[in-house]
Amino acid sequence: MEYTHLGRSGLSVSRLCLGTMNFGMEATEPDSFAIMDAAHDAGINFFDTANRYGGKTGPGGTETIVGNWFAQGGARREKTVLATKLYGGMPLNGRDDWPNTGKLSALNIRRALDASLTRLQTDYIDLYQFHHVDRDTPWDEIWQAMETAVAQGKILYAGSSNFAGWHLATAQEHARRRGFTGLVSEQSIYNLLVRDVELEVLPAAQANGIGVIPWSPLQGGLLGGVLGKERSGSRRTSGRAKESLDAHRDAIQQYEDLAAELGAEPGDVALAWLLHQPAVTAPIIGPRTGEQLAAGLRALDLTLDDDTLARLDAIFPGHKTAPEDYAW
Template sequence: MNFGPQTSEPDSHAIMDSAHERGINFFDTANGYGGELGRGATEQIVGRWFATGGGRREKTVLATKLYADMDPWPNGGKLSALNIRRALDASLQRLQTDYIDLYQFHHIDRSTPWEEIWQAMEVAVSQGKVLYAGSSNFAGWHIAQAQAAASSRHFMGLVSEQSIYNLMTRDIELEVIPAAQHYGLGILPWSPLHGGLLGGVLRKERDGKRRNEGRAAQAIEEHREQIEKFEDFAEERGLEPGDVALSWLLHQSAVTAPIVGPRTMEQLDSAVRALDVVLDDASLAKLDDIFPGHKTAPEDYAW
């Protein structure tokens, strides 16, 4: 989502090329990304990168999302059958491809029945425009509801759930992760560094490399003691805080892969370092002490 609003198109293309060189081939975007450049701009940048050839599209597992209102008219957003059809065709055009590997519902649509959603997705799959369906920001019971409706139609249903998940935000451990594991969905955590708060924010603040204002400053004050302990934990082990946060996610059995959003090549470099960080049981327990998580429901609040 940084490609365009935060990162120039040439730099975006260079970052994607570097990702391929390192063996990173799962790219996630959304039709609503683009910031001040307009919704769809990020997909266009990725599409023009595919158009440069060199097997770039063939090597990429491409994921995008729909739900955002792309225009103010009825069926200009969410998950109606008509919008699924229109949004998919528009994304394919912007991405300069004829299929999406993983087409994700960016949010639950409380006004459209699953029978309608799955009927539209079945058409998209039969047309070869979509291989798999995924969800994002769903509750555990939404996943159960979706899978029950898909099963009644003899349709595969969801294969992944993309949720906010990091050391500071572990709510999905209650019911989303158990639901995903039960139904065989992969977990794709977004915001793995919690907006940079797990990326050495206090050290950067002291060094004058980051100025925190507004909600970021408020969040730091609310969690300053935890963040201090976390940064001390990383320093004692000679590690970067961001590397520890990403590595922790890689150590969670339900997680398929955390989604990183590099604005620069340096940020991609730092994210890749996490692959070499091994956390032993004592380290994982210490991180749980700093950022207490959840048991699965209902064990977290009942017997």
């Protein structure tokens, strides 16, 4: 397993991040335990979750599963760089619309953090992330709450998710004024089909020493060999997924043909492409089974030469940095 620093921090994380959103939704607790054990065996030390994840078990269920896995011992917690998130409203007496149970007020940061620590059965979180930008709470309030959490030893680093480039710049400027580290990471949707972050998010992240953690690297399976699976009858698409597939069918066919030419699985090519992007720290893989975890690991051994990278750019055109992308 290769490791890299998370942004400008001294924290070393694996080049793949284990996403846990399927734990409690598509994967049972025993299956989730097996996936996490296999991830550690493969050298993955970076796990990502969120307080809202839970699926069938309800919000908080995924953190509870991860916490139960930590409780088994064997230095599981010590070997894991643990990331979780807050923002969305959490149930309070059966309601998740009660005031101050969501977003990034100092009150909710305190409550949400303590609740996550309890579910995760740990006394600290390595990377505490804002799941979305809160336009109603001033940054001085947010950073004061995070500074307090750091001073209490409850978190070590702060990160963001789904931020625009100017949100990253604004957050960092307010942190600098306070003498605080600020953000060390940003989670954004980024894959061959969805490359909007190349306009401003990636440049802002690189300029501010923020590591990028892409989510949905296979774009809901569209980059995972969907046409081949469709022909074999092993996958059928419907709704928005079908609309997206139909809109990009020609490009996806070219992409799957290129993967076949390389002798690689399409999903491996998509992950490998992300690993070749200089701003990317670690794509998030969210396996439902051990087999899917093993498939994700194959991308670490796939090197794409300049010609292949250029062919992928031709199939799925990206963006130049703004404003050059749309102006002189």
